[in-house]
Amino acid sequence: MRDAENLLEIENLDVKFEMRDHTVHAVQGIDLTIKPGEVVGVVGESGSGKSLTARAILNLMPRSAQTSGSVLFNGRNGPVSVLDHGRESRVMRELRGGQIGMIFQEPMTALSPVHSIGQQVMKTLTLHTDLRKAALEDRAAELMDLVQLPDPRGMLKKYPHQLSGGMRQRAMIAMALSCNPSLLLADEPTTALDVTTEATILNLIRELQEKFNMGVMFITHNFGVVAELADRVTVMNHGIIEETGDIDQIFYDPKAAYTRKLMSLIPRLPEYAMADNVEAMVPAQPKEASREQAEVVLKVENLKMHFPTKKDWRGRTVEELKAVDDVSFDIRRGETFGLVGESGSGKSTVARAVLRAYQPTGGSVQFKAPDDKFHELTELQGDSLRKMRAHMQMVFQDPYSSLNPRMTVEQLIGEPLVNQGETNGALIRDRAAMLLERVGLNADMLSRYPHAFSGGQRQRIGIARALVTNPSFVVLDESVSALDVSIAAQTIDLLRELQETLKLTYLFITHDLSMISNFAGRIGVMQKGKLVEAGSTVTFFANPREAYSRRLLNAVPIPDPRRARALREAREQQALSA
Amino acid sequence: MLWFILKRILWSIPTMVLISIATFIIIQLPPGDYVTAYIAELEETGESISALEAEELRASFGLDRPLVVQYWDWISKIIFYGDFGLSLDWKLPVSDLLWDRIALTLMISTLSLLLTWIIAIPIGVYSATRQYSVFDYLFTVLGFLGRGIPDFLLALVLMWLGFAYFNFHVGGLFSPEYADAPWTFAKFWDLLAHLWVPVVVLATGGAAGLLRVMRANMLEELGKPYVETAYAQGMGEREVVWRYPVRVALNPFFSTVGWALPALISGDVITAVVLNLPTTGPLLLRALLNQDMYMAGGFILILSIFTIIGTLLSDILLTLTDPRIRHA
Structure with a gap:
């Protein structure tokens, strides 16, 4: 050795x-x-x-x-x-x-919030080199340039919160590489x-x-x-x-x-997403056919969610963030609509506006409740809104922070029922026990607290909580993103099985294209608050219409080293000839 | 940055106007007025005055005029002449009574605040970086004890110790011979000799609470990834701790400096009474008990102004120390 x-x-x-x-x-x-x-x-x-x-x-x-x-x-x-x-x-x-240089996962929290990028990079340099003053700053700026940050000198004066995640990670890399490890x-x-x-x-x-x-x-x-x-x-x-x-x-x-x-x-992208000859690879899509027959249960039209970011002295909005800008789509009964996009593209805001966690600033959201009538969600208030919430639920991303650590599993799962006005404790208990078993956990775990469970089990509790009121429509907001590969796979299987047996309709928000390609029947792509492309999953992955969608798709890391090498060589060739 | 400070200062003007109105309303709220209280006092000693005399008395204090007029009369004198009116109880100008005591109060309070920080911050940092060590447990016990013992009790114990064993006069801020004497170096020295007792008493209670806060803040910050980054850069522990998490953990301190200022003035009334300190607390207490409205009003007004100034100071300190606020 x-x-x-x-x-x-x-x-x-x-x-x-x-x-x-x-x-x-x-x-x-x-x-x-x-x-x-x-x-x-x-x-x-x-x-x-x-x-x-x-x-x-x-x-x-x-x-x-x-x-x-x-x-x-x-x-x-x-x-x-x-x-x-x-x-x-x-x-x-x-x-x-x-x-030895080290870079960490969380670019937001791995940098000190109260020191500028320059101060932090130069700190490493002062610890390990004799550089001082002007030479120190020159070297720091050189490093900013090395990691391809724009305006290297100006960058030194910036603070972490002023940079995007990618830029912070570049600064982090600059810091790690500053002394040529x-x-x-x-x-x-x-x-x-x-x-x-x-x-x-x-x-x-x-x-x-x-x-x-x-x-x-x-x-x-x-x-x-x-x-x-x-x-x-x-x-x-x-x-x-x-x-x-x-x-x-x-x-x-x-x-x-x-x-x-x-x-x-x-999770892998389907073969056809990477093939040159798309037509030969695209499978016949029975999903697509059945979708046409199913009825529309959610109609989102021209949905707008603008947040004021700056007000003048009279309190009038002079600048606003168009988090969701004129978004329209519909979802049919029993299908999964995948909403993808980079962080900050507004996909989670769409979900929250649809569920009326936010009051949308414009547009309409029509939801077909079990009474077979469409209800305009944006106009519901108070009690009627609370009643409607029984039919639409949400499963969150982080199984750790989305469960109150001071509530037992029974209280957690039963809470939506309590919110609906249910007062019969025995009934709540039975229903919670039933759902706990339904998601693959034991009913005798009802009296435990969340800390006794693993991440995967917690996410199952979250799913049980979402299903306790018997909803027909469930929003999954990055619901498997925080889970390990094997746990995510099991959770996906569970979600799929629940969808089939309970005839659930899903709106699945995610940034994971590989995962959603195997799950959703249709895909919508969000960019800067707008829905830039929506269509069947097959069409999207085989032949994305928008340049932005193609860019997203090309960026997905493929678990296939030969292919990755081939792609890289092709890109280098391209760069050489250009 | 400058614009931010200017904006805050401008905003404080309407706030002060509202506060002065609120203050005036509050001091008018209790049933009756100074004359009623005065009559009650006289009756206790067996004397009495006729209704006519009472009315005349009211008129002479201006208590019979409409509230708006009384308010304007009161506030305009304060703004234009710094005249807070006459203490009905002491028959002296309120400002004479107040300013003397406010200066002393500020001195005691500032010193005890400084002492609080000098004790609490290093111990809090130590306890957090050596969590569950022997000294952490020791400081925890001491902290809870300090928090649990009421200040006035600690004051009594110190007074007793000083009196019984050291033959030391610890009540008040001056020895009797200097109390009404003009300011000399000897009087100043006498003041210092007395000052340490209230300062220590007030600081221990505060420090005990604060060191728990500091420890909790530090523990939270020490677990953050940027601390690990600092170690991975090659810094030693001392440098990592004081350069990074301490700075962030101090933010809650800066944001509460603003509240410290009014608390300094209203002070620990009970402690002040026990220790017979010529600070503002006992004066306010007496003014409220006697419905001495101009006195109480002046007090509340000054406290409010200090609150506003304190908050302003906090805001400015925070923008200086935390870039996330500066750029917001």
């Missing part, structure tokens, strides 16, 4: 936490090597120990962690056995930021970003990695991202390594059963 050519050698790394009555083995016997200039993808679901491994390389684990094994980093001044040095030691502080640790750096932004950030990381011949440890849960970037892949599960191999081997000939299972669960 010992190899002078290796940049990083992790041998038999163990990390455990002693709890009051048990021990948590977070990382068990990990071996991992990274060569200079090599990109190693570390893939795993949450709790697999991948982030903790990266922290161990920097010796920045929680203080209660107990470690054994060795982490050897071949630095500029010879090899350093990381775990033998104290967390606060000079040796470690010189490595961090100086020779030989190893870059990237912990889910694109997970919080839109597909289009993700694609540009991945490109940037690849470019810089090649330019500076850096070793990169790229942690992600997304196989598509790995396929775009990695030379080798390590698959982790519950603190152990399931398998490590060359990228092609992992993707086309996975050895471990766990890898094979994950591979089979990854």
Whole structure:
């Protein structure tokens, strides 16, 4: 194993936490090597120990962690056995930021909110270089330029909240690369970003990695991202390594059963979405035919939701944000309408305006209630609105913050019934128990609190809560985005099964094109508050009409390394000839 | 930024007008007036005055005129001459009574606020960075004790200790021989010797509460990803903690400085009474008990103005320290 050519050698790394009555083995016997200039993808679901491994390389684990094994980093001044040095030691502080750079997932919270971008980048430089004053600022501006941020000098004076997510992540990368590290640790750096932004950030990381011949440890849960970037892949599960191999081997000939299972669960774009000869690949669409027969249950016409952003001294709006601008679509009984777009495109606002969480500033929303009549939702008030809410419910994105931690499962699921005026406790209890079993949990869990459940189970509770009033229309707002691959797959199956048996109509808001391509019958694309394209899923993926839709589609990372390489070469050829 | 401050200052003008009207209404609200209270007092001592005399008395204080006229009379004198009227109870100009005490109150309160921060911030930071350590537990216990013991009780204990063991006169702010003497260096020294007791008493209670707030703020900030980023940049712990999370955790302090100012004036009335401090608290209490309306009104008005100034200060401090507010 010992190899002078290796940049990083992790041998038999163990990390455990002693709890009051048990021990948590977070990382068990990990071996991992990274060569200079090599990109190693570390893939795993949450709790697999991948982030903790990266922290161990920097010796920045929680203080209660107990470690054994060795982490050897071949630095500029010879090899350093990381775990033998104290967390606060000079040796470690010189490595961090100086020779090992790290970028994090949340570009909003990973930068200090009260310091300017320039202050933060220059801080790293002052810690590790002799640059001062003007030279310091020159170098910082040079770095802004390196990560392709516009107006490098001006950028230094900006604060994180003034930048978009993608720009913040670029600043983060600039900070990590400021002292020419030989190893870059990237912990889910694109997970919080839109597909289009993700694609540009991945490109940037690849470019810089090649330019500076850096070793990169790229942690992600997304196989598509790995396929775009990695030379080798390590698959982790519950603190152990399931398998490590060359990228092609992992993707086309996975050895471990766990890898094979994950591979089979990854949502993929349909073949026809990537084929050159579309007609040959497009399957006959029975869904499309049945859709025409089903009746329309939701008619959205010229929906507008404008928020005032600036008022003059008389309180009149002088500037407004057109979050939803003139959006029209209809949804038929039993279908899934997928609403996609980048963050800030207004897709969630559409959902909230339709459900009347917001009072739309214009347009109409007609909903066919079980009484078989259309109701104008925008005009409903008070009691009639509350009654109507029984028929339309919502499942939220974050299973952690969307359940009140101080309410039992019974109270959580029963709450919509209580809001509808139901006072019979036994009835509420029975109904909650029934739904809990319906979503695959046990009825005897009714008296527990949300913290006793995993993310996937919580999302099931959220679904049960949405279904308790027997709605016919359910809005799914990124309802599987926060879940791990395998849990997301199970949740999708559950949603699909519920839709069929309960004849539910879904409005599915998501940024995940691969996932929605297998679920929705029709797709609508939102951009800057407008619905730029709407049509059948097949038509959309096979032949998107708008340039914006094509851009979205092209940005989706494909879990197919050969294809990713071919695409990249084609793009480079194009760039050369142009 | 400048425009923001100017706008805030302009807004405070109509706010003050409204407050002065509200103040005037409040002091008129209790049934009866100063004359009624005066008559009641006289009757207690067995004397009495006729209805005619009472009316004359009312007229002489201007209490018989319409409210609007009384209000205008009151407020215009304050604005144009700084004359808060005559204390009906003390038979002295309100401003003479007030300003003396306000200066002393401000001094005590500012010192105790500073002491509060000097104690609370470092301990709060320490407790958060070494959560569940021995010292964290110790400070937690002390914090709850400090919070739980009423200020006046602590004042009594200190007075007793000082009196019984150190032969030390701790009531009031001056030794009897200096109380009415003109300001000299000796009097100033005497003041300092007395000052530490109320300052310590007021600061302990405040610090105990504040250090819990600081600890909670810090714990929340320490868990944020940007702290990890700072470590990953190569900073040492001390630098990370003081440069990043402390700055963010102080924001709630800045935003409450505004409330500290009026609280400083109204002060800890009970403590002040117990310690026999010549501060504003006891004066306000007495004015309210005796329906001394000009006195009470002047008080409430000044408190309100301090509230407005304090809020303004908070706003300005926040825009200086937090770029997210500056650019909003």
